[in-house]
Amino acid sequence: MDPRRRMLAEATRGFMPADEGLALYEAALAAPEGPFLEVGSYCGRSALFIGAAAAERGCVLFAVDHHRGSEENQPGWEWHEPDLVDPRSGLIDTLPHFRRSVFEAGLEEHVVAVVGDSPRLAALWGTPLAFLLIDGGHGAAPAHADYEGWIPHLVPGGILAIHDVFPDPADGGRPPYEIYLRALEGGLFNETGSIGSLKVLRRSA
Ligand code: SAH
Numbered sequence: 001m002d003p004r005r006r007m008l009a010e011a012t013r014g015f016m017p018a019d020e021g022l023a024l025y026e027a028a029l030a031a032p033e034g035p036f037l038e039v040g041s042y043c044g045r046s047a048l049f050i051g052a053a054a055a056e057r058g059c060v061l062f063a064v065d066h067h068r069g070s071e072e073n074q075p076g077w078e079w080h081e082p083d084l085v086d087p088r089s090g091l092i093d094t095l096p097h098f099r100r101s102v103f104e105a106g107l108e109e110h111v112v113a114v115v116g117d118s119p120r121l122a123a124l125w126g127t128p129l130a131f132l133l134i135d136g137g138h139g140a141a142p143a144h145a146d147y148e149g150w151i152p153h154l155v156p157g158g159i160l161a162i163h164d165v166f167p168d169p170a171d172g173g174r175p176p177y178e179i180y181l182r183a184l185e186g187g188l189f190n191e192t193g194s195i196g197s198l199k200v201l202r203r204s205a
């Protein structure tokens with residue numbers, strides 16, 4: 001990965017460990033022809049890793065997020081960062097941070113923010129995807145809605161990455177692990193890589 005982009009990605013706020021970010025970059029480079037999409041962008045950390053691959057491939061990463069934070073980012077929850085609250089609305093707003101990250105990495109041509117509710121967008125989406133990262137809401141309803149909404153848009157041979165997959169309940173919540181199991185069930189996907197809580201799979205048909 002381009003050293004300047006890598007440095008900026010690692011300095012961006014967010015929840016993607018650097019080694020898992022690099023694995024996303026490699027996985028996106030190995031995807032078939034076509035655009036990439038991530039669900040859950042926050043301040044742009046994963047988008048900088050995947051966006052670097054999009055730039056090298058000459059394609060686009062659609063970065064889907066309503067930028068209002070997940071349940072676990074809200075005040076009183078474990079992953080709340082108070083300075084991300086917009087004083088005018090009183091709501092979390094990570095979009096300015098995301099935008100700055102993408103600009104500084106020189107990726108505005110290759111990373112397109114799609115601001116809105118993920119299942120709502122998935123229902124209206126029409127473009128086949130070569131690479132998909134699911135890292136949005138981690139509750140049962142949001143995680144399963146993301147799986148059901150976006151998987152139909154992934155082309156055969158396309159890459160699916162799922163973040164925060166914890167086989168041991170002591171390590172974290174169940175829903176990302178449940179959708180990972182769904183992907184493997186019935187042979188729709190084969191696992192091609194695993195690092196930390198990141199799982200990388202390839203769609204077989
Ligand atoms: N990939 C990021 C972390 C994402 S955190 C990183 O590398 O740091 C999860 C994100 O999912 C939050 O920014 C939250 O706003 C977003 N999110 C949660 N539910 C969503 C929904 N229904 N639609 C769109 N975005 C959602």
Ligand code: MG
Nearest residue numbers: 015135163164
């Ligand atoms: Mg995550």
